[in-house]
Amino acid sequence: MKMTRFIIVALLVFATGLMLPKVVSNPYYFYAGYVVLQYVVIATGWNILGGYAGYTNFGSSAFFGAGAYMAAFLFKALGVSIFVQILGACVVGMLLGLATGYLTLRIQGVYFAIATVALVIVLETLVHNTEYLGGASGMTHLADPAPAWFGGQTQYVFCIMLGLAVAAVVLARWIEVSWIGRGFRAIRASEPAAEASGVPTLKLKLLACALSGGVMAAAGAPYPTYTSYLDPVSAFSLLIGLNALAMPLIGGTRSWLGPVIGAVLLASVQQLATVTISSEFNILAVGLVLIAFVVAAPEGLLGLRFRSRAA
C-alpha cells in the first residue's frame, strides 16, 4: 500500500519531467540536469549493495563504463534503439556484479572491495585494446534523431535519464520495505546472526551485487547518446567511482532518499563548478567533502536530521 502511493508520486515526477521540454527552452538546463540525474541513478544503484547490504564498491565506474560500451556496441553492431541499449547494459551490469560477487564474496568482504577496483582496470584495458570499440582514442556514436516532441537530443536523453532515475528509486524503495531489504540490513549488521536467523546470506549478497550492478550500468547506457562520443578515460573515470560512494555517504545510506539528496547536492555543485574549475580539482573537492562527512556525520545528512530529532 505504501508502495502504491510511492509509485504514483514517482510517475507524477516522471510525467512532469516529460512536460519540461515544452516549458523550458534553454537546452543547457537539460544538459546539466542529465548529469545530476545520471548520478541519482548511480548513487541509488551503489547504495543497494553499499548502503543496504554494507558492501563497499570502489569500482562503480566499471559498471557505468561497461553499460556505456555495451550500449555503444549494440548500436554499432545492430542499430538497436536506446531502450534496447539500456536493457543490454542492465544485463551486462547484473552479470558483472554477479561474477564479481561470486568470485570474491565467498572468501571475505575485503576481497570484494579490492576486486571492484581491479575490475575497472581490467575493463578499461580491454576497451583500450578493442579496435571495434575505438580503442584508446574512442568512438563516435551518432544516434538517430530524437522524437520531435522533445525538441532535441539533449532533452530526449534527459527524459530517458529521468525515467531511469525514477525506476531506480522505486526499485530501491521497494527493496527497502520488503523482506529482501530486511535481509540486506541483517547482513550489514551481522552475517552470522543473519544466517542463524534463516537468511541465505550468500544468495542475498549476490542478488544485491546483481541489482546494484544492473542499475549502475543502466546509468551508463544513454551516455554515448548524450555525448555522441565514447572514450575509455571518461567512461571509466575515477570521478564516477568516487561520486558513487560519496553521494550516498553524504546523503545517508539507510534509505532511498539519502543517495538522491547526496547526488542532487554534489552533482549540482559539480555542474556549476566545472564551468570554472578543473576536473582534478573536482576530485580533490569531493574527496575533502567525503572525509569531512565520514568524520563529522557518519550517518549522512539524513542521519543528522534523525539525530537532532532524537535529542
Place this chain on the structure above:
Amino acid sequence: MSESLLAVRDVRKAFGPIKALGPVDVDLMPGERLGIIGPNGSGKTTLINCISGFHRPDTGSIVFRGEDITRMPAYRRARFGLSRSFQIPRPFLGMSVFENLLVPMDYCSSAETEKEEIERVEQVLESVGLVERRDHPAELLSQLELRKLELARALAARPRVLIADEAMAGLSEAEIDDVLALLLKLNASGVAVVMIEHIMHAVMRFSQRVICLETGKIIAEGSPDEIVASPQVQKVYFGEQTRR
C-alpha cells in the same frame, strides 16, 4: 537411540594444529533439556558451531529430524528448526527490537499473514520481557536486554531445538532466574533446549542430563547429581586436591 531428535556422530573439528573438538557423539531427545559444561576452550562453542552449520566438521555426521544435515548450510538448518543464540550477542544494529525479530519471522516461518507475524513477534517480546523496548533501536539496549533479544530472535524462528550459548554470562542472580524461567517455559511448550553454561547451579537446576567437555572430548555424562559427584568433573573444575 533411533528416536533421537538430534544425533551427532564421531564429529571432529581442528583449527590447524588445534584439535578443538572430538571425536564426540551427542544425542538429544525430543523435548529434552541438555546441559553442556566444560572449562573455557573445551570446545563447547565449536560443537554448537558444527551443529548449527557455522563450521563444517572434519569427520562424522549430524542427523536432525531424521535427515542428514552435515552439509546443509546454516540458514537452512535454522529454517529446519535448529536455532542458536550467540555467546557474544550479535544484535542487528540499525534496526528496532521489533524488526530484529521480524528477520527470523520473514525467513524461517512458513507462510503467515503480516498480522499473524506481528502477533507472534509481540508474543515473543512478551515472553522475554522486552515489550516496553519494542520500538527502541537495538543500540540502546542494556547487556541483559541484549541477551534477551538474542534469545528472542532465536525463539522467533519457531525452533524444535534451541541452543543457548552462555546466555547468562554476566547476569545477576535475579536475571539468571528470569532467563531460566523463560527457557523452562519454552521447554514446556515442547522445544528441546541445549544449555551451554558456566554458571553451575543454573545448569544443574535446569538440565535433565549434563555433558562435560574437556579439551574437545566428553569426559562425563549423566544426571546433574551424577555430574556433580563425578571425580573427572571435580578434577577439571576444582583441581586434584578436591575430596573424592
